[in-house]
Amino acid sequence: MVRNLPPPEKFDYKHSSISRRLAALTIDAIIFIPVFIAMDMAAQAFGIAAGEYNYYIKMEFRIIATIVSIMLWIAYFALFEGTTGQTIGKMICGIKVVMEDGSPYRMEDAFIRNLLRIIDGLGVGAFFVIRSPKKQRLGDKVTETIVVKK
Template sequence: MNKDQMDIKTPEYVSLQFQLAGLGSRAAAFIYDQVILGFASILLFFGSLFVMKGMSSFPFFQDENLVPLAIIVIVLFILKWCYFFACEFFSGGRTIGKKIVGIRVIQENGHSITLLSSFIRNLLRIIDALPTSYFLGIVMILLHSKHKRLGDVVAGTIVVHERKAKPKKKRSPIEKEIQRRGLSQASLTVDEFALKSYTSKDWKLISTYVSRFHDLPLVERNQLTKQIAEILLPKIGMEVEGSNEQDLENTLLVLYLLLKEEWEFEL
């Protein structure tokens, strides 16, 4: 096996294979992110100076008072740290730079990065940046068998190349059914935290349901729909009781679209 590939067996006994991101792709993503942060920092800095200049009549904003300038510096630091932390957690382990390059951060068990993992790996950027220009982080990535910097080691994360869905020449029967019903991802609003509560076991359950959707007799399909809905829909705060079979089917089909983006990949 290629040393840059990693096989993971999830707690649900699903085998996944990832291609580890090396120094080159990680550095490219970091450069993109730094350019974005640089522009944002410049705008924020000069915007703040402009505001301070307009408020120069107030004692707190006098030229000899360095406190406002210190506040700006602190805000810029928080902006830089929060950018990586928030992007990685709320965007599936991807900053804008990582999206451009095609890499993402995940946990070592193959699941999406958690709030705690994102917090730890980005907090330790301070150490990885020592003594200058991320020297320690670069050395760690080069020497570690899984291309990890210190933040990844402590947080239990890895950086991998995106796995893209297999291109299809024509739409599958279920895709035609979803289109016929006028459904899309926008048809169901799901909180990001709730969506992250689904596991690969849940994905396997709903993908099996979708694959059998047209093969089952109507009575059996209605029974299966209700059973699966009772398992999956409470995770997003939806009540099953009182909903008819058509509404449950539509909800499960849209949930399938949302989970498919996270779980259905091909190297």
């Protein structure tokens, strides 16, 4: 992404540790568990209401519930980070997502960054964070963001 912004005055930061990022993600996951449970319960209820409650109908509703849950998970991160740079977990852990160059972090960046969470969730994210001098996962690299101590 090319930005036509003047360079920031001075952008001092300290990269967040992997443990803080993991703690923030864990807190966000704990907050989100009721949503996943509700979606699963709804899938089961719709499956039963559909009549012939068999394995295939059950799986169809579970797949739909899983896709909706993933979309809500991405929306949670994108909305919180796109407006404040922080999810609830990041707020508690004292970390924040910012642009590498200090320019404002935008909602579009937050959406793209968090859409790539799907790939990062396959273990790729941890590999990138460990290998990157800026501790960036794939979503960070693509959107030119970093996670810093607040």
